[in-house]
Amino acid sequence: MFKGKKKQTNDQPQKLYHILDTDQVFIDLDVNHTTGLSTSEAERRLTVHGTNEMRGGGRPSAFKILIRQLSNLMTLILIAAIVVAFVIKDWVEAGVLIGVIAFNTAVGFLQEFKAEKTMDSLRKMSSPTSRVLRNGHQVVVPTMDLVPGDVLYLESGDVIGADCRLFEVFNFDTDEALLTGEALPISKEVAAFADPELPLGDRINLAFASTTVTKGRAKAVVYATGMSSEVGKIAKKLMDTDKNRMTPLQKGLHKMSWVLLGIASVSVLIVFGANKFKVNSDVLLYAIGLAIATIPEGLIAVVTLTMSMGVSTLAKKRALVRQLVALESLGSVTNICSDKTGTLTQSKMVLVRAWLPEEGVLRVAGLGFEPVGVITKTRQIVKSSETARVNFAEGEKSRLLDEDTTETVTVDQTTASPNVRRLAEAAALCNMSEIKCDAATGEWFGIGDPTEIALQVFASKLSMGKPLLTSDTHQWSVVSEYPFDSGIKRMSVVAVNNLTGEKLLFLKGATERVVPCCTGRQDGEITTAIESDDLQTYLDPRIQEMARDGLRVLSIAYRHLTKEESQIDMNKADREGVELNMTFLGLVGIYDPPRPESLPSVMECYRAGIQVTMLTGDHPATAAAIARQVGILQSEDEAENDSHVAVTMGQLVMTAREFDSLSDEEIDALPELPHVIARCSPDTKVKMIQAMHRRNGIVAMTGDGVNDSPSLKFADVGIAMGLSGSDVAKQASEIILTDDNFATIVRAIREGRRIFNNIQRFCCVLVGGNVAELICLLFGLAFRDKLDETVFPLSPVAILVNNLLTGTPPAMALGLEKAWPTIMDEPPRPPTSGLFSWEVQADIVFYGFSIGLLSISNFWLIISGFGDGNMAEHCNKGYTEECDLVFRARGAVFATLTLGILLHAYNCRRIRGPMWSWSMLKRFHENKFLLGGFISGTILCLLCMYVPGLNTSVLKMKGISWEWGVVLITLLVFLILSELYKFGKRRLLKPLTVATEEQVRLQRIWTENTLTSLSNGLEK
Missing domain, CATH: 4.10.860 (DNA Excision Repair, Uvrb; Chain A)
Structure with missing residues (x-):
């Protein structure tokens, strides 16, 4: 339980501090930012607002x-x-x-x-202490004692103790992935924003509780603590979320329990009534045996053990199940809401493309940290004698295309042009990261900023990584650095060539911040002068093309320092004056590549009737590009040209702000819910789940951050990331992925479907067998001896033995049945169908009545059809010569009932498909547990019938001889009836397949588009 003082309220008025300038913030919070709060004022505010920690209800006993x-x-x-x-x-x-x-x-x-x-878990996330300004002095206080108005000092590595408004920053970045879903650290600023509805991730003048400082330092003033902070709001939603609702499986078992209890009670009354309520010990035992036979007492155990074995299977497939009922929900999932970073993608920033004037596009292979991968470029060979004309102002090339051909060439250290080498030198030297190889495992890993690691790997693929360029045998040394500044979004270094003595300034950063520093661009061996506006116009088409592919675009430039500048101490020089007159080198495109298995997994989902939706904190362009690459969206060209597409791309890709602005009625009126929502907030995710629920969807939600925990609890199946996930997300979920892989979710759904199908199968066997026993024993009450007393078709002990042989063993074997190859071609189960769908109920009634009626018919055949019809007195008490016919008839009933139900277990391996076709007979032994149960059940049945003393004295039946012919013919009739019944279902009922021709066509288009992108060098 979360602790706090009795007066803790945390009901602080919520204001939009990101739209207030810093002076207004100080006035509103009544604090002097140069002296901070006084000790007495801090204590007073602590009493008013309460301690800075989470509240929660007491844990149930x-x-x-x-x-x-x-x-x-x-x-x-x-x-x-x-x-x-x-x-x-x-x-x-x-x-x-x-x-x-x-x-x-x-x-x-x-x-x-x-x-x-x-x-x-939420409470433990906060930092134990914070540095604040009190009485004009910097002091360290427990984080739980922070109050609104406290001035916080923040440095790299700190865990921020409360939500605060920044008023002084220096190169300050925070990691907000757990709260906003943003994959990369966020650069913070101080300036106020005009938009009051700005998404949480874009309020970069705020810092939030439980996030961490990754770089720089800052000062901030606290405006929200405890339950009023963004993390506190999430905690409230977790407390308000009720996830104790019964699942369809639980509802089905609950209803079945009441029905069977009613049937058992009525059956007991029928037994008593058939004996005119003259209840003796035999009648009482028969009634009790009938009641026990009606209730499948092993059902809960079989269900639990089947799910437990499913949990073990999924653990081997990298999915840890925290709650068994999640397996049932997995089998009926209709929608998967997935995060992008680390789930659909590899969570590794990789440089996959570069572009240089005149050189064109370089495509870079290799997706890991290991500096291995081919770099290629496509060059044009001009056969015409006319020289190619290049219009740099328009960024277009005009050639005689009908006479031109192209070829792809490999670029390495020896074949790279001077411009490519210069680009690699800039990428390596204007860079603070490192890549290393673990000597023990051979695995490569990066140290530093993810973007800089991607640049360093690119340079290393050309054998021009920083360690090589700055080694004793090479010529480069970095003598000074202007670090990356979030305010100007660029970084530069001065490197000296030790062989020639010249100094170069390398610059990298956001294009809009690099281009204004440039006065020329490198065109082959010459530098062409160009205005920054013209250069931006020239670059825009390339930048837009890269952005459409989900690439984060950086620009790289350089210049030679003059002799005068070479004498200046660059660490003391004015940065704005130095980073001028640069020569533009080229663009590089970096992105987080999709996992190779994401596309086929998404395609498998669509084949199974499951809609995949991407909910991410990233920007819309990046999210849409990755969605196209993994198959969640069609390519833009196909979407525009395809007349079958019923909705526009604008409806399928939305920002959280656009989606949140829609009312429930407007969302429900959409022909299709968005497939991608970018800049997602916790409320957006919950709103999407609610919209899916209104469309009768069963939703699986993935997440890793604190911001995901409300949606994880609200979803039907919450799936947390085991590698990158927070403890809060893991505790709020039912399933934890140990590899953070979307493909594992699909494997879990396949396993969930298998388990639920198997539960339906063994329920059909267990309950169907009970119905068979019930029908046989109830109809058996019609047989009466000369004293007008009921002659039981089975003794009470034989009923229990039959229940033991035909109950749990075959049911457990069916619980281990492998998934059929077509299991992911079937649609998800309707949410309202539950365990006992109309088809399953019909199966139980048909098979139960068939076996029961055939069994009791054998009792009549042997006594009256082939026998003289005379039933001696007191045959329920024990064996006599006069009771021989009744005892042999009971043996036939016992054999028919036992073997019939055991055969029915095989029949239930396929609910509709023919079980006794030649192809299926070849798979008769596939389920070894079922085969073993059938053989052992048959052997035990024979022992019960033929072991002297056990048969006549205990079970009150006798072994049979010629009656076996009747039994076998009856079993053959049952198999024929079963196949005719299945044939009728296949003809009359809707096929259990989901992939229509239209869906197959769309899947083919999406797959082809993605593979085309692969061949174009995006390395998906």
Whole structure:
């Protein structure tokens, strides 16, 4: 539980501090930024606003959790069955039932107890102390004592203790990935913004609680603490989110429990009524046996064990399941809301493209930190005698295209032109990062800013990395540096060539900040003068092309320093005066590449009827580009030219601001929900889930940050990232991915579908077998002896033995059934269908009645059809010569019922497909557990029938001889009826496939477009 003082309220008025200038902020918070708060004023505000920590309700007691686990109806029925088992002295049955209840209760108790740790994780995220200004002196105070108006001192490595407004920054960056989803550190500024609805990630004059400082230093004034901070708002949503609702599986089992309890009660009354309520010990035992046969006491155990084995399987596939019910929800997922960075992408910034005037485009292969990858360029070979004309002002080339050809050439250190080499030198030297190889594992890793690491890897691929250029055998030394400044968004270094003595200034940064520094561009071996405006116009088409592909574009420039400048101490020189008259070298494009398995995984989702939506904190252009590359969106060309596309790209790609501005009615009126939402906030994600729920969707939501935790809890299946995820996100989720990979989600859905299909299969066997027993035993009440007493078709003990042989063993075997190859070609289950869909209910009734009626018909055939129809007196008590016919008829009923249900287990391997075709017969032995259960069940059935004493004295039946012909013919009839029934379902019911011709066509287009991009050098 989160602790706090009794007067803690944290109900602070929420103002938009990002639109106020710093002077207004100081006035509003009543603080002097040069002296800070006084000690007495800080104590007063602490009393008013409360401590700076999370609040939460008390954790429920272990006793209450235990009571909740024992109070479900099926458990109560099992407890009643235990009592009955003790009454009839069936110690084995009682022991098994006690073990089932103990196992189910223990699993549920541990899961619910662990789920109460979410709020604790939130509280532990904050830093224990903070540096503040009090009484004009810098002091260190516990973070929980921060109050609005406190002046904070922030430096690299600090965890920010509260939401605050920045008023002084120096090269200050923060990592807000856990809160806003932004993949890269955010550069902060002080200036106020005019837009009051600016997304949280774009309010760069604010710093937020629990985020970390990655670079620089700053001063800020606190404006929100505790539950009023952005993290606190998330904590409130977590406390308000109710995720204890019953799942369709739980609802189905709950309803089935009531139905079976009612049927068992009615069956007992029928037994008593058939005997005119003359209840003796035999009638009572028969009624109790019938009631126990009606209730599948092993169902909960089989369901739990099947899911537990599914959990083990998924753990091997890098998905840790925290709650078993998540497996059921996975099988019916209709929508996946996925983050981009690290899930669909590799979470590695990679330089994949460069562009230089005259040189054209360089494409760079290789997606890791290892400096291995081919660099190529396409050059044009002019056959015409006419010299190519180049119009630099318009950025176009005019050639005789009908006479031109092109060729792709490899660029390396020896073949690179001087301009390419200069670009590599700038990338390596104007760079503070390092790439290294782990000697133990051989893995390459980067140290420093992700963007600079990408530049360093590029240079190293040309064998021109910084270590080589600055080694003793090479000529370069970096003598001074102007570090990256978030205010001007560029960095420069001065490097000296030790062989020639010349000094060069290398500059890199955002294009809009580099171009104004340039007065020329490098064209081959000459430098062409150009105005900065013309240069920007010249570069815009290339920049836009790279941006459309999701690349982050940087510009690189350089210049030779004059002799006078070479004598100046650059560390003391005016930066604005030095970074002038630069020569533009080229553009580089960097991005976080998609995982290779993302595209086929998304395609598999569409084939399975699952819509994938990207919710990311990145910018719209980057998000849309990656979405096209992984198949979430069509390419822009296809979307424009395809008449089958019913919605515009503008509707499919939205920012959070655009989506949040829509009312629920407007969202519901959209023909299709957006496939990509950029600059996402926590509220946007929840709003999207709500919109999907209104469309009857079952939503799986991925997330890794604190900002994702409300949506993880609100979604039907919350999936947290194990590598990059926060503890809060993991505690709020049902599933944790240990590899942060979207493909693992698809594998989990496949496993969820397999498990749910298997549960339906063994429910059909268990409940169908109980219906068969019920029909057989109830119809058997019609057989009466000369004293007008009921002649039972099976003894009470034989009923229990049959229940044991045909219940849990085949059900457990079906729980291990492998997924059929077509499982991801089927649509998700309708949310309202639950476990017992109309088809499953029909199957249970049909198969149960078929086996039950065929079994009791054998009882009649052997007694009256082939026998004389005489039933001796007191055959329910024990064996006599006069009862021989009844005992053999019981043996036939026992064999028919047992073998019929065991065969039915094979029949349920496929709900609609023919089970006894030649192709399926070849797979008869595939499920070894089912085959073993069938063989062992058959052997035990024969032992029950033929072991002397056990058969006649205990089970009150006898082995059969010629009656086997009747039994086998009856089983053959059952198999024929089953195949006819399945054939009728295949003809009358909607096929279990989802991929229409239109969907297949769209998938083909998307896949081809992505592979085309691959061949063009984006290395997807």
